[in-house]
Amino acid sequence: MIRVHNLLVRFGEVTALDLPSLTIEDRERLGIAGPNGSGKSTLLRVLAGLLLPTSGTVEGVPRPGRVVLLHERPFMLRGTAMDNVAYALRLRGRPASAAADWLERLGALRLAERPASALSSGERRRVALARALAAGPEVLLVDEPLAGLDTEGLSAVRHALGAFEGTLVFAAPDPEEASLERVVRLVR
Amino acid sequence: MEFLWDGLVEALQLVARGDPEVLHAVYVSLACTLTAVTLASLVALPYGAWLGLYRPRYHRVQVFLLRVGMSVPTVVIGLLVFGFLSRAGPFGGADLLYSKSAIIVGEILLAFPIAGSLAHGATAGLDRRVVETALTLGASRPRALLTVLSEIRSALVAALLATFGRCITELGIAMTVGGNLLLSTRTLPSTIQHELGRGDFGKAVAPGIVLLVLAALAAAVTQWLSREARE
Numbered sequence: 001m002i003r004v005h006n007l008l009v010r011f012g013e014v015t016a017l018d019l020p021s022l023t024i025e026d027r028e029r030l031g032i033a034g035p036n037g038s039g040k041s042t043l044l045r046v047l048a049g050l051l052l053p054t055s056g057t058v059e060g061v062p063r064p065g066r067v068v069l070l071h072e073r074p075f076m077l078r079g080t081a082m083d084n085v086a087y088a089l090r091l092r093g094r095p096a097s098a099a100a101d102w103l104e105r106l107g108a109l110r111l112a113e114r115p116a117s118a119l120s121s122g123e124r125r126r127v128a129l130a131r132a133l134a135a136g137p138e139v140l141l142v143d144e145p146l147a148g149l150d151t152e153g154l155s156a157v158r159h160a161l162g163a164f165e166g167t168l169v170f171a172a173p174d175p176e177e178a179s180l181e182r183v184v185r186l187v188r
Numbered sequence: 189m190e191f192l193w194d195g196l197v198e199a200l201q202l203v204a205r206g207d208p209e210v211l212h213a214v215y216v217s218l219a220c221t222l223t224a225v226t227l228a229s230l231v232a233l234p235y236g237a238w239l240g241l242y243r244p245r246y247h248r249v250q251v252f253l254l255r256v257g258m259s260v261p262t263v264v265i266g267l268l269v270f271g272f273l274s275r276a277g278p279f280g281g282a283d284l285l286y287s288k289s290a291i292i293v294g295e296i297l298l299a300f301p302i303a304g305s306l307a308h309g310a311t312a313g314l315d316r317r318v319v320e321t322a323l324t325l326g327a328s329r330p331r332a333l334l335t336v337l338s339e340i341r342s343a344l345v346a347a348l349l350a351t352f353g354r355c356i357t358e359l360g361i362a363m364t365v366g367g368n369l370l371l372s373t374r375t376l377p378s379t380i381q382h383e384l385g386r387g388d389f390g391k392a393v394a395p396g397i398v399l400l401v402l403a404a405l406a407a408a409v410t411q412w413l414s415r416e417a418r419e
Contacts, residue, residue, distance in 0.1 A: 050320050065326020075317035078339055087335075091326045135325045 001025055002047065002139070002167070007056035009042050017042040019056075022184060029168045031175035034186035040171040043186070044069055044141040047169065061139070065091065068137035072144045074128030076116035081108065081127040084116050088135040102130040105163075107156035122149045129157055139167040146172070191389065198390025199397055209371065210379070210394050217375040220288055221356040224295030225303070225348060232300045233344055236307030237337055241319055242329075251308055257301025262294075266364025269294040273365060286367035291375070294361035299351045306347030310340045342413045349406045357399060 004022040008015070017039030024030050032040050045051040047061055048069035061067055077084050085103060086096035103109045106126040111119060119127060125145060132140060145157055161168060162179045170180060202210055236254070239247050271277050273285040273293070284290045318339050322332035337344060359377040366373035368382055376395040383392035 045320075048320075048324050050323060064323050067324075068326075069320070069324045071317055071320070073317075075315060075321045077318075077321065077335065088325045091331070131325065 002058070002060040004047075005057045005059075007043075007046065007058065008054045009039070009046065009051065010054045017046070017053075017186075019043065019186070024167060024169065027165065027167055029179055029181045030170065031177065031180040031183035032169060032171040032186060033173065033175055033183050035173060035188055038186040038188045040186060041072060041143050044143050044169065044171055047139070048141055065135060066137055067139040067141065068132045068135050069141045070125075070128055070132045070143060070145055072147070073121070074124050076119065076124055076127070079116060080113050081116055081119065081123075081130075082112040084127055085131045085134050088131045092134075092136055094134075094136075099130075099134065102134045103127065105133070105156075106130040106160055107152060122153045125149060126153055126156060129160055133160065133164065137166060139169070140164055141169045141171075143171050144173075145170070195389035195393050199393035202391065202394040203397055207394065209374075209391075210398065212371050213374050213376050213379045213395055214398055216288060216291075216373060217356050217377075220291045220295055220362075220375065221352060224292045225299050225352050225355055227292075228296045228299035229303045229348055229351065232303035233307045233337065233347070234333060236304035236309075237311045237333060237340075239304075240308040240311030240314070241333065241336060251305070254301045254305040254308065257297075258305055260298075260301075261360060262298060262358040263360030263364060265294050265297050266361040269297065269361065269365045285365060286369060286373060288366070288373055290365035291362055291373060294365050295355045295358065298358060298361065299355050302351045302354055303347055306350060307344060310343035310347065311336060314340065345413050346410050349410050353403060353406055356402060 002022075002024040004019055004024075006021070007017060007019040009017040019039070032043060034040050042051065046053050046058060048067055049061060049064050050069065077087055081103060082099050085099035089096050089098055089102075100109060100112060103112050106129055108123065108126045108130060111123055111127060116124070116127065125148070129142070129145060132142075140161075142161065145161070146154055149157060158177070158179075161170070161177075168180075170177060175183060238244070239250055269290060270285070272279050273282065273290055274280055275285075284293070314336065318336055319332050322335040323329075327335060357377055359381060362368065362373070362375040362378045363381065366375065366378065368374050368378045374382065376399050379395040380392045383389075383395075
């Protein structure tokens, strides 16, 4: 269980996030809603351990690798789509040969040998989600994972997120995913 | 003009027939520079990248010191090394003065701030998502640093070539602690200096031609890497 208490993140004079409390149960599927600038991405970065809050506490978050953040605009490492997924597998000591399986689950196997730098934004999201899932997270934090996807991409990403068995935190301005159990709304 | 032309022709003949003094100067220059740049870069590149990425405490002071180090004249570095390696200096017993090892020590001091500062420049403006992606996928901090170094390897190779270019053309260290000994510590730039002092323009131009060829090779590699990085 993840517990957030009196979380405050400030960048200089700007308050990026002010969240009195939040509890996320194990294997819960939680939506984080809110307009642009309400602190959704900031909350995910804090939960991922990539950003230290100005004040407040976050308890129960697994170490990086067990909690994986899928950025709103995922960064692709050098090499092909397959290399990107293989990177996550190698970090976990798993055989890189499983990369093709993960790409197939996202309907992205045809992209396997394509340079990651040549992928469209929608293709990047699918490959990045395959890479995140290949890391074998207990907690998956996804930041607007459906933005800019075509019909095929939407279906593949929804299916992959629906099949994920760990804790899912799904941030979007207005998440209406049927698989979400609860939605917390952040205000600006 | 005839003087220049004759000098150039003589220089080309010396290079073409493999003049032993020129060849030995090429060997000394390459051996000292490659060793110094390799040893300095092994520490300076990760250090500069670490400064740029993780911005540790007092990183501004460290970056400032690197930049100061970049602009120290080579003859001052030579003086410093001379002080340490001379008979009366703290490492005088090692008997390294006027040897290739002394030139290497000096060139390491020259190369370190250049390579470190260029690596810092390559990482300081880097997209933070590179390191965040590596960390969130479970990479340790050293592993994330290696991932970043791999992502910016074209810039790092360019930094290495710039450092190489600065070291192989330096004169102050080679003269001060190398001693410019024929067929021993005489480098390409110190050969130019020596032969010009003797009034042998042709023999001075020959090592200059070799340096130009090496500079052209370094520029070609840098350009090729830039194109590869863009593609």
